[in-house]
Structure formats: structure tokens, C-alpha cells
Amino acid sequence: MEITTPEQFKALGHSFRQRLLFALGQQPATISQLAKILSARKGNVDHHLKVLRDAGLVRIAETRTVRGGTEHYYQRSSRRIRVLSPEATSTAAMLAAFAQELSIAPVEPLLNLRHLRLTAAQAERLRNALEGLVDTAEDAGDGEPRYGVLVSLYQQP
Known part of the structure; x- marks a missing residue:
């Protein structure tokens, strides 16, 4: 899914909604499960899910009926969400x-920043290799x- 509308950019403009999308990355979940x-x-979860759903x-x-009530299982609309022209927010x-996820990670995360000089063709090959690596991870x-x-x-600019 490509992010193109103002509603989608606004929905992505809040860090809690980002965390909700991360949490829904593997399997559907209810509001209670997400809150936990x-x-x-x-x-709070319900409000932010509504914004994400509207976008x-x-x-x-x-949907399941549980103890006389209705329980909704939410999932991301797309496995991959791509922001082609990211807005700063x-x-x-x-x-x-x-950063919030890193701050509570139980194990020291791998975080590596490296600057390279690449041709356009090299950058495209690297991009494709990185996307392939993430897409094929089981x-x-x-x-x-x-x-x-x-x-x-x-x-870099």
C-alpha cells in the first residue's frame, strides 16, 4: 500500500498509531489484546484504531460474539505500507x-548507520536486496x- 492521501499521512503522524501498526504486523488482534x-x-486504542481505519x-x-458482545479483530490493510514522499511529521x-520500542527492548538492539557512495544502479540493487531480505524473512x-x-x-542531501 502506498501512502498518498492527507488522511493517511495524518494517521501516520502519531507515534502511538505507528506502534499499533507495528503490533498488528503479524496477526489480527482485538482492542483488549492491543491494549495489553x-x-x-x-x-485510547479504540480512538487510534478508528483513525487508522478511516484512513x-x-x-x-x-468479528466474534463473546458473552453477548461483539469482538472485532483488527489487522493491517496491507502487509507493507510504503511512504513514497514522506512528510516530515x-x-x-x-x-x-x-525509539519507543528500542527503549523497552529486552535485548540490546542492532543499530548500524553507514554512509556509502553509490551509483544509482548500486543504490537500486541494494534497495532491492534489502526489500527482498525483509520480504522473505520467515x-x-x-x-x-x-x-x-x-x-x-x-x-543524503
């Missing part, structure tokens, strides 16, 4: 959400620890 995962209030970034995957929110399934992967290739 993110240590947040259900009302088309999240959808209801399944969306990028800042994404990095803030990433999920070990329930019961295993979750890991976040952040990959970026950008041209």
Missing part, C-alpha cells in the same frame, strides 16, 4: 515509535519472541 501488548487504555490502513478481519512519528509463529526490523536506504 502496548500497555495502553482500551479507549484505510487498518480493517476488521473478523510522518517520518518523525515513525522514528519516535521506533515468521516462527506464536510463542516465539517478536522482533522489529527497520530498514532504510536514503540519499
Whole structure:
């Protein structure tokens, strides 16, 4: 999914919504499950899910009747969300959400920044290789620890 509308950029402009999208990266979840995962209030989760849903970034995957009530399972509308022309607020929110996850990571994360001089063709090959690496990474399934992967290739000004 490519982010193109003002509503989508606005939805991505809040770090908690970024964290919700991260949490929904593997499997659908209810508001209660998301509140527990993110240590947040259900009302807060509900509000931010509505913004994401209105922007088309999240959808209801399944509905169940539980104890006389209706339980919704939310999931991302797309496995991959791509911001082709990032607005500063969306990028800042994404990095803030990433920083929040790093600050509570139980294991020291790998974080590496390297600057390279590349031709356009080399940069394209590297981009394709990085995307392929992330796309083909296998999920070990329930019961295993979750890991976040952040990959970026950008041209410096």
C-alpha cells in the first residue's frame, strides 16, 4: 500500500498509531489484546484504531460474539505500507515509535548507520536486496519472541 492521501499521512503522524501498526504486523488482534501488548487504555486504542481505519490502513478481519458482545479483530490493510514522499511529521512519528520500542527492548538492539557512495544502479540493487531480505524473512509463529526490523536506504542531501 502506498501512502498518498492527507488522511493517511495524518494517521501516520502519531507515534502511538505507528506502534499499533507495528503490533498488528503479524496477526489480527482485538482492542483488549492491543491494549495489553502496548500497555495502553482500551479507549485510547479504540480512538487510534478508528483513525487508522478511516484512513484505510487498518480493517476488521473478523468479528466474534463473546458473552453477548461483539469482538472485532483488527489487522493491517496491507502487509507493507510504503511512504513514497514522506512528510516530515510522518517520518518523525515513525522514528519516535521506533525509539519507543528500542527503549523497552529486552535485548540490546542492532543499530548500524553507514554512509556509502553509490551509483544509482548500486543504490537500486541494494534497495532491492534489502526489500527482498525483509520480504522473505520467515515468521516462527506464536510463542516465539517478536522482533522489529527497520530498514532504510536514503540519499543524503
